Amino acid sequence: MIRNFLKERIGITPGELKDKIDEKVPTALAREFFFALGGIPMICFFIQFVTGLILGAYYMNYSGELANGLSATYISIRNITYEFPVLNYIRGVHQLGANIMIVSLFLHMLRVFFTESYRRPRELIWVCGMLLFFTTLGLGFTGYALVGDQLSYWATQVGTNIAAATPVIGPFIKRLMLGGTEINLYTMPRFFLLHVMILPLLVLTPLIMAHLLLAREHGISYTGRTEKSYYSLVPNHIFNEYKILWVLVFSFVAIVYFFPPTLGEPANPFLTPEHIKPEWYFFPMFHFLKLVPFQVGILSTMGIFAVMTLWPFIQTIMEMFIPLNVVRIIAFTCGTILMVVCMLFTVLEALV
């Protein structure tokens, strides 16, 4: 009866819908962890979305004084962290989810890069993926800025000044983000808007859809060792992802139980704390900026990001002039060097 009802009204039954969206997935995805890492950031994004909805109901983005010299932002986060029940778990899971999202993106990128899964015709999947990666970093940055404690304030200050160093449009971008020439009362609403609306809904979601549709169009590239066999996306693979969702949620909650989220001193524009650090995933860039002159640092970081994003095309062009094996060695070496340098900088920065 329901089937007929749906068929008549929307022209498709659940069974037909299943046949439409079903596809064959390599069995390896269920067995070899490294080939299934792409799903984890998406599951994390779902967790972030749900926890973010709840946090957003308690968050205030007015950075002016509310009471006792504290900003409304700071007080709302303090209440979330220490006063209301359950909400500190929600905040902890949101924080941890962001970190795991970035870790799994890193690993997914490494897998795709070192198995050369970005080769023709899958170049655009890689480009979409890189844009997704940068958007996720942007979400991390804007989320960090919303907390309203000292580290968050100074991370915003440093981050927007880095953006301001972009040639030509930099100062404009900075003023657009801050809503003025310096951090002011209009800054927080803008970061809030970026964090909850513009980046996740207007940028990330369309990119995820493009990434998935393209991956579906070309099929998942599997270059592993086991024989090729397939299982179905609906319901088997979806169910696997669903299991991962619950594993992640339970482990996040367990970790948050032992390491609850904390809140630092309230933001003070007149005092930079002695040990200021961004989130760990910005350590490589942060450390790099310490080592080289400012403009050189900014331009070369942007150059590296551009090369990373367009790498599949660059490799294709290189292959026209250089033998394939040599190109592969170059790609492998560049990737390894970049990875090792990033890891080294992260460790060095963590030790300071």
Next chain:
Amino acid sequence: MENKSEEKGITRRGFFQRILVGFGLIISAGATGAIASQLLKSLMPSGWFGEPYVYRKVYAAPITEINQVGASIIFEDKANNRKAILINNGGNIQAFSLVCTHLGCQVFWEKERGKFLCPCHTAVFAADGSVESGPPEKSLDQYPVEIKDGLVYISFREPTWQPEQYFRGEGL
């Protein structure tokens, strides 16, 4: 059709239609651009190219406090977001901004060493504001100092647009 010109394969009517569509496109593109630029401008309260700066003279300290060579006072006015350091550099009283010229962190004044240190990227500035080491390329901003009747005044360089004033009801 009699109006058909065979070589170009286009009718008179088609020609005018294309011109009309072309004009329509140009006009709608212009309108979209105008509206989009106004929308973007509405997001830039401090203007397209940033606010012009003005100097505001503020009383900082009596001269007696900074008379000795090497003396320093930190002047802080939280309500108006003003902070500067007064230093007596060999009898010459100078005022510096404490904002690092690299990425905008607040520098610390180390009295014993007579240097400014930035905690963010470990930059060091000398007592006269010049860069000694680290990534900054510009020396610390210097504010004009005026001494009148034994009182020291600092002229702060400030953007003309202060959003806080709208919250206090002063801008309306």
